[in-house]
Amino acid sequence: MGISMSASVSPLAPTDYATLPAIEGLRIATAAAGIKYKGRTDVLMMVLDTPASIAGVFTRSKCPSAPVDFCRANLKGGSVRAIVVNSGNANAFTGRRGRETTAMTAVAAAEAVGCRSGEVFLASTGVIGEPLDAAKFSHLLAGMAEDATGERWRDAADAIMTTDTYPKLATRAVAIDGVTVTLNGIAKGAGMIAPDMATMLSFLATDAPLPAATLQAMLSAAVEPSFNSVTVDSDTSTSDTLLLVATGAAAARGCPEITDIADVRLEDFRAALADMLLDLARQVARDGEGARHEIQVTVEGAVSDASAKAIALSIANSPLVKTAVAGEDANWGRVVMAVGKAGEPADRDRLTISFGDVRVALNGERDPDYSEAAAAAVMQRPEVPIYVALGLGTGRWTVYSCDLTKEYVEINGDYRS
C-alpha cells in the first residue's frame, strides 16, 4: 500500500518478468484515470466475454473495505463478467459513500459489458479513509471493455501497483486429462501484508472449465501455504482480495469439466495452482517495503503444523529478527526469543537453530562447532533461510518474509504526504 512509486527497484526483483499468454475468453484493459497517481495507469478492467466461474478469498479484517463487502456478496453467485480494480485509493472506511462508489462502478462496468451488477467484482488499493470518487474512472469502463485484448497481463500487473517496486506475474501450463490449460496470475504488495487473510490483491485466471465450487475449494486450500504464509509487517489490510476466474474455454479443446475436487485428473492443476500462488506470494514478500533480504523461516518438530506456523510467524514478524537480517547479523539469540514468545509448546533445551546450512545452536546452547564467519556468509545472501527444529513432534511449516530496514520506516513515515 502506498501512493508514490519507489524510486528504485528492489534488489530482490526477478531478473526478468514472466510473459503471460492470453487466457481464451478473458480480455484486459488498463487506463490512467489520475485517481491519485500521475503519469501511470491506475485502473484495470478484466472482461469475460461469457460468464466465467469465480472463486475468492478475502481479508479477515473486521473493518473490510467497501469492495471486499461487495465481492463477498457477489461471490455467492459464482459467476463473473467483469473485474474492475483501481490503485491509489482503497475505498476503505468510507462509509455510505464507499458503498455508493462500489454500486456506481459496478453499474458502469455492467453496462459496459452487458451483464448484471452481480457479475462484477471490484478491488481497490491505496490510502484508507479517503472517499473514492467513482466518476473519476467509471466513464472510462465502456471504452476499456471495447478496447480490451487478451495479452495485456503485464499492463494489468503494472496498473495495480502501489508501493510495489516491480510487477508480480506468474504463469503455468498444466494438463487436465491430457488437455493443456493455462493458469495466469498477477499480484501486488507491498506493505500491510500479513496472513490471517488472503493478503494483498491478486487476480488469477485459467481457461480450464471448472465450476465455482471446485475452484473455491482448490483456491482456499492453496492459499494456506502461500499467501497465508507470507508476512511483511504483520499488518493485515482492509482490502486483501484474491480472485480466481475460470473461463472454461479449454472445454472446446476437449478439457473435461470436473466437479469432484478429489478427482485425480485435477492433481496436476492443483499442484500448479499451489506452486503459482507460492511464486506470487514470494514475489510479494521479496518486494516488501524496503526489503533487502527475503527471509524463509522453516519450523519443524513442532507438536502440529499449526503450532509450527505460529512459531514461524512469531520469528518472521519479530522486529528484532527482521532488523538483525537487515544488518546481516546471524543473531540467533533473537530467534530463541521469538520461539519463546510464540506461546506454543517448545523446550528450550531441545532447540536447534540453523541459518542456511550453518547450525548455530544445538540442544539449547550455542553449537560448539559454530562458525561465525560461515553464518555471516549466509546472512549476506539475498535469501536467508532460518531453520528451527523443536524436537517435539512432526509439525512443520514455512513462512516467507523480508527484513526490516530504514527504508521501510522512511516509506511509511511519509505515506500520505
Added chain:
Amino acid sequence: MGISMSASVSPLAPTDYATLPAIEGLRIATAAAGIKYKGRTDVLMMVLDTPASIAGVFTRSKCPSAPVDFCRANLKGGSVRAIVVNSGNANAFTGRRGRETTAMTAVAAAEAVGCRSGEVFLASTGVIGEPLDAAKFSHLLAGMAEDATGERWRDAADAIMTTDTYPKLATRAVAIDGVTVTLNGIAKGAGMIAPDMATMLSFLATDAPLPAATLQAMLSAAVEPSFNSVTVDSDTSTSDTLLLVATGAAAARGCPEITDIADVRLEDFRAALADMLLDLARQVARDGEGARHEIQVTVEGAVSDASAKAIALSIANSPLVKTAVAGEDANWGRVVMAVGKAGEPADRDRLTISFGDVRVALNGERDPDYSEAAAAAVMQRPEVPIYVALGLGTGRWTVYSCDLTKEYVEINGDYRS
C-alpha cells in the same frame, strides 16, 4: 537489550531524575566488571541485612534465561538476602553452563552476605546465547556486600542499563495505618519489550513489613495495567524480571504487618505501587530504542477490558501505526486497519477515532469536521494519545508504546558488532 550505550539521550527523557531515599535494611553497591561494556558499571548488588520478603513476576517466554529459572525456584521460599544483577550478557540459552553460572554466582553472593543460596536472586540482561563467565564478577561480591550503602539507587539504575539512554527511577512515600513508608523502584528497557510477561528488569523495594504472599498478590495485580501494558516492539525477552522486596524496617516505627490484601489500610500502598509501576513502565516505553514519541493508545467501548487491551496492543504494535507516528502523520486509516486485524469484536461503522482531542473519524467515516492541521499539531507533541471508541460495550484499556524510527532499525541492525 543491547551492548553499546546510545550516543544521545532520548528526547523523551525526564527533565530530571527522581532522587530515591534509602530504604532501611537495604544496601546497594555497583561495580565495573567489564563483562561486556568498558568504562561503566555493569554489576549491581542489593544486600538485605536481615531476611526480607520478596515477590516476583517473570517473562512468560518458553525459553527463559537461567537467572529466571533460578529466581522462580527461589521465590517459593519468599525470603531474600541478596540480589545480584549484571548487564551486558543475558545468560539466556546457555544450557548447562548457564545453570553453572547462576549456581556459582549465588554461592558467591550467599557467602558474601552469610545466607543460603535460596535467599539469593539473580538477573542478567544483554546478549542472548553467549556464555556468561561468573568468574568475571563473583569475586567482587564480598567486597560489594561490605561497601554497600543505602543511598545508591541512581548508581543501581545506571548499572543495569543496556541500550537505555537514561536511567529509570521512581519513588513514593505512602502511609500504612498512619505510618509513612517508602517505595522505591528502578527499571531498564529498551528493546525486546512487550507484555504477556513482566517485561524488562525492574527492582522495587519498600520498608513496609509485608509478607511475601501479600506482596505477590499486590505486585501481580499492579503489573497488568503497567508493565504488562507496555510494548516497544512486541518482542518478549527471555529475561524479564520484576522483583519487589519488603525489608519490614518500618515495623520498628509502628507500621503494622498486614497479611490480608483486602485490608483497607493497604489501599494507599496498593495505589502507590500501581502508580509507581506505571511511572516506571512509561519511562521504559519513552526510552524505547529510537523512540521520538510516546504513543498512548486507549480503547473504550469494547466488549470487555481484555478485548480492549487486545485491540490497543494491535494498534500499538502495528509497524504502520508506529511509523506513521514517527512521521508525525495523523494516519488514522492505519488505526482502522489495526482495529480490523485484532480479531476482536468491532463494528467498522461505529468506530470513532481521535488523535488527542481531535476527532478524525466518526461512525465508520472520516469526521466531516476533521481538521488536518489540528491533527497534525497533535502528532508533533512528545506524547501522542490515540483514542478508539468501539461503541459495543464498557471494556476499556490503555497501552503505552513508542514510535518506530530509523534509529530503531539502526540500533538493532548492528546489535552484536
